[in-house]
Amino acid sequence: MSTATKKLTVLVEADVYRALQRRVGRGNIGRFLSDVARPHLISSTTLRDGYAQMAADRAREREAQQWSEGVLRDIYDTKAR
Numbered sequence: 001m002s003t004a005t006k007k008l009t010v011l012v013e014a015d016v017y018r019a020l021q022r023r024v025g026r027g028n029i030g031r032f033l034s035d036v037a038r039p040h041l042i043s044s045t046t047l048r049d050g051y052a053q054m055a056a057d058r059a060r061e062r063e064a065q066q067w068s069e070g071v072l073r074d075i076y077d078t079k080a081r
Contacts, residue, residue: 005030 024032
């Protein structure tokens, strides 16, 4: 998938820049920052749609409910001791 890119000048402290270079490599900082920022910029509509799709998945919901009930049982069993 090809996406348009925009050049952006961002000022960061020297130690942050060095850490970014070490962690992701000099040519990959922009992609790294985009990947970190993207989840924080998702619109609430997108999230709402995603949650609606998950809720419509009855098998997944049943499994999630069984899991959460099991966790609650574990907590109460632990406190009873």
